[in-house]
Each structure stands twice: as structure tokens, then as C-alpha cells.
Amino acid sequence: MTDGARTDRDSTAAATVLVVEDEPSIADVLAIALRYHRFEVVSASSVREAAEAVRRRRPDAALLDVMLPDGDGREIGRQLRASHPETAVVFLTARDAPAEIVGGLALGDDYITKPFNVDEVIARIRAVLRRTRPADRLPARPPLRYADLELDEATYTVRRAGRAVDLTPTEYALLRFLVRNAGSVVSKEELLRHVWRYEHAAESTVVETYISYLRRKLDPLGPPLITTRRGVGYGLASPA
Numbered sequence: 001m002t003d004g005a006r007t008d009r010d011s012t013a014a015a016t017v018l019v020v021e022d023e024p025s026i027a028d029v030l031a032i033a034l035r036y037h038r039f040e041v042v043s044a045s046s047v048r049e050a051a052e053a054v055r056r057r058r059p060d061a062a063l064l065d066v067m068l069p070d071g072d073g074r075e076i077g078r079q080l081r082a083s084h085p086e087t088a089v090v091f092l093t094a095r096d097a098p099a100e101i102v103g104g105l106a107l108g109d110d111y112i113t114k115p116f117n118v119d120e121v122i123a124r125i126r127a128v129l130r131r132t133r134p135a136d137r138l139p140a141r142p143p144l145r146y147a148d149l150e151l152d153e154a155t156y157t158v159r160r161a162g163r164a165v166d167l168t169p170t171e172y173a174l175l176r177f178l179v180r181n182a183g184s185v186v187s188k189e190e191l192l193r194h195v196w197r198y199e200h201a202a203e204s205t206v207v208e209t210y211i212s213y214l215r216r217k218l219d220p221l222g223p224p225l226i227t228t229r230r231g232v233g234y235g236l237a238s239p240a
Helices: 003-011 024-036 047-056 073-083 098-107 118-132 169-180 188-194 206-221
Strands: 016-020 040-044 061-065 088-093 110-113 144-146 149-152 157-160 163-165 226-229 233-236
Touching: 016 024, 016 047, 024 040, 024 118, 040 047, 047 073, 061 073, 061 118, 073 088, 088 118, 110 118, 118 169, 144 169, 149 169, 163 206, 169 188, 169 206, 169 233, 188 206, 188 233, 206 226
Parallel strands: 016 040, 016 061, 061 088, 088 110
Antiparallel strands: 144 149, 149 157, 157 163, 226 233
């Protein structure tokens, strides 16, 4: 095993993943793969069992099927967002219509459609955990600042014009990358690689979706901040 692979596995060691899936064969495959990669797994097959599992042990990440026998897995995502906003939420579902994907991304950090590749699921879980686990936060350092925007890298909080902005972990990671590259236009492919850890997802609409989310939260507090260079990528508007 290479040093890079060993570091990747160690970075998520002891992370707990809640798997909510009512199809036993799929649940077993996911649990076996996650345990092989040194995750701890808590399994549930319904909304009720998932709620009980979260009460017993707060997960670092949740892998949620959408269609469950007693309800909708997105409701679990909403509850986790409200009670444990630091928990990474990944939806795993056969629903692949664009509207379903956009709706899922509004509630969670990633959205995987069935049929899926197990290695891709593991990679996506690792990617969201790198963005969300408190233990992986950067050491205390001066906040990142751009124009009237301030990002605290120790607490993952954002303020614009002195007002707090409530961002999901993925929204924060995207904004941080744009701020770190202020003055440049960043391509969609760069954002997919550095924020989502995707290497071959040029057709994904996840970047456009999350840029829209950020604008919706930032623009009411000041002049439009995120610019689009059509056919090139995204950047930040020059400070006034």
C-alpha cells in the first residue's frame, strides 16, 4: 500500500457512518465495504430505526436511501441538519431526475444514484468527511477575508458585512476555495477536483447548484459577490 493510500485510510479511521437502507443485500455490501475501509458502521432499515440509531450514537456521516418502508430518507436528512449540522449527509437513491438531485443536494452534502460503484461510494464518503469532521479542521489562524466577507477556519463560520451566514459544510468549502483564489477565475473542473474530490465528473451539475445556493445566501447581505465567466468558470467580484 502506498503512503498516500495509507494516509487516506487513516484520515477517516474511527469515523462512524449510519447506513439507512431497506434492501438487505445493498445494506450488507455497503456495511462490508465501509468496515473494510476502517469505518464503523451503524445500520438501519427504516426512518424509525434511523432515529433510534442517531439517539444512541451520533454518526460522523449518514448514507441515506430515499425510499424507505415507513417514510422518506430526506426527512432523516432534515432532522440531522437541524440537530447535528456537522454530520455529513449523503443520499443514495434510484431517483435520478435533475429535480430530485437538486432537491437532495439542498438537504445534504452529496447525492449518489443507483446502481452505484462501491468504490465511488467510499470515495464520496471520504470526501465529505474531509470537509466536515471537526477533528480535521485547520489549526487556529487569522480569518480569511475578502471585501466584506470573513471566514473563520477554526470554527467554519462565515460573516458578511458583520452578519452571520449559515452555510452547509460543502457550501463553506466551495466559498473558501473561491476566497483563497480571489482574483482568479476558477474552472468548474478545478472546483470538482478540489471541493468535491471528483476526478472525472465534468458533466455534473453540482457546481452550478451550489453556486446558486451561495448566491441565495450571500447576495441579500451586499452587492453580488460571485461572478460567472461563461464557458470559463467562477470568481469573486472586485472589492468596491
